[in-house]
Amino acid sequence: MAKQSPETVLNTDRYDRRLYGNIKERAEELQKLEAEVGKEIPTAASLLQDVWAGLYKARPRVLEEVPPSLRANQAIMNEVLNLPKFEDLRQGTRLDEWSSALGTMAIGPEVTKFIPEEIKDAARYEQEAQKLLDQAQGLDLAASDLDAAGQNEQAEGLRQQAQQLNQQGQELMAQAETIANNAVNKMKTRQVRLNVGKACQETQENLENARAFSWGTSPGQAQVLKSQDKFTLARRLTQDYRLRAIAKLAGRLSRIALHKRKTRKRQLPLESTGIMLGGDLSRVLPSELSLLSHPVLKKDFLRRYAERKLLQYELRGHENEGKGPVVCCLDSSGSMEGRQEIWSKAVMLALFQIAAREKRAFACIHFGSRDEIKVFEFPEPRKASPVDVAEAAAFFFGGGTDFEMPLKKALEIMKKSTYKKGDIVFITDGECMVSDKFIREFKKVKAEKEFSMYSVVINADPGGVTPFSDGIAMFDGKDDAGVVEVVFGGR
Incomplete structure (x- = not known):
């Protein structure tokens, strides 16, 4: 009887394969990768599934016996599973199907290119051999039926044909084995380790950076970042160097900001009871x-x-039951492009973390020229979609600079809130005058809602923000200690 060949070289079961199939149906990028790597060598698609299973399964193990066509996959997965960096990555992907898919997207292209072309010949011989072996099995079964019917001579003839086909099949299978073994012996396994190690590290960094767009990156805080959101964000981080830089810097600023808010001395009104x-x-x-x-x-x-x-x-x-919104007005004019844009958006993400931790509404207002205004509101940051937060960080106008329109939008948000004592942070590298009439209206609402107004000026004259600011921090593009104190050390 012909032996059923495994579909992969790892100890996967029907559930694993069905789960991978479901992920692939929903991840168009994974479908494209499988189609691309499978153009030349069909077994490359099987290797992608093995990489996913290696990241997903609690205890992945390479099978000892695999068909010749999967012999190269077996050798590659033996190398991959023994890599310390792969095991480090597994700490964040184990039993997480979407994070495992992300790792597959990064590692897959690096390992499939090491499958030798000779494997195609081994696969062809294996396929032809399997056909002959299946035919031989069919003839044996037919011979048994003839024996049962008393037609012994005809049965013996079928058995002889089956024997010949079986022998031809075994010879072809032996040729496939020889081709596959020779191909595997020529593989540069050291290079496999180097390429996979780098891909594992990049994937791990992207998974970590993706958390910058949700709340709870500080130790002990709960995570609300769903697995599929992590996949979407991390893939976007791979493709967008700006978001990657913003997330990396935001991680540092968030830790500083949350620590500062947590450890600051709080003066509560006290009375003897x-x-x-x-x-x-x-x-x-x-x-x-x-x-x-x-x-x-x-x-x-x-x-x-x-x-x-x-x-x-x-x-x-006695402490107030709640506080007003945190609003970040971001200058998205053309002069902010580059490092200043990345830094300002990292500050915005750190403010988002504070709003989530303190259960306050949050809004990000991008402004450019007078008619260029874009508002991203998050009434409950803890329930916000990380993908939407990333969208707020990625947005950019690239036009001129006008201060009055974003300040009007900030006032509208403050007026809508039932709480007082909100915070507005205004970040710009430009100069713009605001009318006296608006300043009077701004100060009137400010007194009613008791919010604080902080401005961060990047390499520019602070004169334009002075009329409406409670505190001003100057940023030279290098040392942000003063900014941290003004922006994150508030009440």
Whole structure:
């Protein structure tokens, strides 16, 4: 009986193959890659599935026995699974079908090109051999039926034909084995390790950078980035160097910003609500402190201090239930293109992280010339689509500069909010005058909604932002410590 050949060289099952098929149906890029690599060598498509399974499965293992046509795939996957960088990547892709697909997109082109062309000959011989072996099996079955019907001579004739076909099939299979083994021996496995290692590192970086477009990159914060969103974002990061640079810088700024907000000293209004027992010397009653002057009662004071049983004031603080929106106005004029655009958008993403952490609405306002205005609003940043956040970061006008229109949009957002004490951050490298009439209206709404207004000026005169700013930070394109203090150290 002819032996059923495996479809892949890893220990995949029907569920694995069905899941990969579902991913491929929904990922057009994966379909295109499979079609491209499979043009010359059909077994390259099978290798893509093996790479995916190697990233996805909890315990991937290379099969010991595979047909000649998959012998090169077997050798390649043995190299890949033993790579430390591949194992590092698996920490973020294991049992995550879309992250595994992303890794396949990066690693697949690097490994399929190492499949020797001779494998095509091995596959052809294998296919012809399998046909002969299947025919031989069919004749054997037919001979058994004839025996059962008492037609022994005819059965013996079929068996002889089956034997001849089986022998021819085995000879062709042996030729396929020889071709495949010789081809594998010529493979440059060291280069496989180098190419795959680099692809694994790039994939890992893109998966990490994709998190910049969701909330919760700080330690201990929950992640809401869905697997398919990670795939979409990471693929976009691969293709767009600006987004890649923005995400990388945003990661650093977000960590600094969230740490600064978490560790800042918060002055809450306190009031005395009674007397309690404790050991806080700053709140101990004066009558208790007077005991320190008595040589005998001093010992009683120290004993009760150690036991936290001193009489002290009970204080209670009051904090507002919520805060207004965080609005980032980004200058998207032509002069911002390049490093200034990347840096300003990284600041915007860090502000998005703060808004999500503090459960505040967030808006990004891109502005250029007077008629160039684009608003991205996220009423609940924790529920925002990371793909939409990335879209906000990628947007750019490239025109002139007008301050009044984005400020009007920011005021509209502040007016809509039921909370006070919001924050507007205005980032620009341009100079533009704002009318006195608008400044009066701006200050009126500002007093009503009690929001703060911070401006960041990049290599320009701050005169244009002075009339409407509570604080101004100058950025020279290098040291952003002052900006961090002004923008992220607010109330």
